[in-house]
Amino acid sequence: MEEPKGIKQAKGISRSQFLAGAAAVGIAGAVGPKGQARATEARPGRGLRRRGVVYTVGAGETPGTAWSARRMRHDIRAIRDDLHADTVDVTGDGVERLTSTAAEAAERGLHVWLQPTLGDAPQRDILEHLAETGRFAERLRRQGASVDFSVGCEFWLFVPGILPGETVLDRIRHLQNGTVDWPRTLRRLADFTAKAAKAGRSVFKGNLGYAAAQSIDDPDWSLFDIVGIDYYAHFEKPSDHVRELKQYLRWGKPLAITEFGTCAYAGAPETGGMGWDIVDYDKEPPEIKGNPVRSERVQADYVGGLLDVFASMGLYAAMAFEFISADAPHRPETPRLDLDMASYALTKVIKDHPDDPASDWHWEPKEAFRAVARRYGRHG
Structure with a gap:
């Protein structure tokens, strides 16, 4: 993997993409499941209980790609009416953005998985951001909304003070160079995860969760009600995905x-x-x-196939990553600038004036959007 260079590139790479970069430098498997809890089956053959999509709120690379209330309201309606999802994973930083989006989703009758992900800030600030968001989640819950609250994701990479380095970029460099004291890292990770869980419990009385990195993160799941996994595995056979995922059922939790x-x-x-x-x-x-060949069909087949696996296992929830990537526009006329090829989004961003950074834009569904919508609509 080429090392990320500069702040602009950091903005261009999402949180999960940095995770992938970390896994690529050889730490995947360095931390594995403890294997202490009993194995359990989910709800085989009964389908997904929650059918969702990740909706990221954030400042964007430009004012034109930043979160806006108007666009958000349009997107939430599309998530419900066109994608046929019943759950929105509202994630990102900025309490006002998070709470406004969560409130809109709840008002539209959607289940909310609310997950603040403030990173590269002092731990005290991250915990305060978490608690303030959690207080709002509790207000929504008391008003009758369906809400789960996640205290965050992949703390080991995004929270300063666990790995060496002040920023994600610095921590990636340490991972690449192998300059990580893993016993110390694990102690620090466990300590912060416990603090985050305590902060979440103090303000939110519903189901508490956390989003862990597949095969890397190893939280104490006794602190949480829901096991959350960011899953980016590739196997040729569905049965291999089932085998991989069954290890996360051993705690007897959703x-x-x-x-x-x-x-x-x-x-x-x-x-x-x-x-x-x-x-x-x-x-x-x-x-x-290079010369990658654009294929929306490849994306659609992969996403649809995984949804079939998750449904066959009767898992609690699945949130497709992600609804939109505003900073990765589709440029069909210029393949070398078609950043949407490298986007995980179910929609493609089309700019009115492709060469103008300030241009207005809209999104259109990809084949993966339709693959998800068919399955969510059928099971809904």
Whole structure:
């Protein structure tokens, strides 16, 4: 993997993409499940209990791609009426953005998985951001909304003070260089996870969760009511996915797939979580590296196939990653600038004026959107 360079590139790579980069440098498997809790089956043959999609709120790379209340309201309606989802994973930072989006989703009758993910800030600030968001989640719950609250995700990479380095970029460098004291890291991770769970419990009285990295993160699941896993595995056979996922049922708790997906080009599923790595962010504007072949069908088949696996296991929830990536526009006329190829989104962003950074834009559904909508509509 090429090391990310500069702040602009950091903005261009999502949280889950940094996770994939960390896994690529050889720490995957360094932390494995304890295997202490009893094995249990979910609800085989009964389908998914929650059918969801990740909706990220954030400041965006430009004012035009930042979160806006108007766009959010349009998107939430589309998630319910067109995607046929019954759950929205509202994630990102900014308490006002998080709470406004969660309130809109609840008002539209959707189940809310609310997950604040403030990163690269002092631990005290992250915990305060978590608690303030959790207080709002509790108000929604008391008003009758259906809400689960997640205290965050993959703390070991995104919370300073667990791994060495002040920023995600710094921590990635330490991972690449092998300069990580894992026993110390695990102690720090356990300590912060316990603090986060305590903060969440103090303000939210419903089901508490956390989104862990597949095969890397190893939280104490006794602290939580729901096991959450960001899942970016590639197997040829559905039975191999089932075998991989069964290990997360051993705690006897509901299993939520808090992220899953792939990109829209041939061969993307085989890269696991590294599908984003076909973009050269050192270029201005960023360019696609090599000559990947765009294929929305590849993305649709992978996402649809995983949904079939999750439904066959009767899992608690699955949240497709993600609804939209506003900073990765589709450029069919210029393949080397078609950043949507490296996006996990179910929709493609079309700019009115492709060469104008300030141009207005809209989204259109990809084949993966329709694959998800068919399954969610059928089971709904």
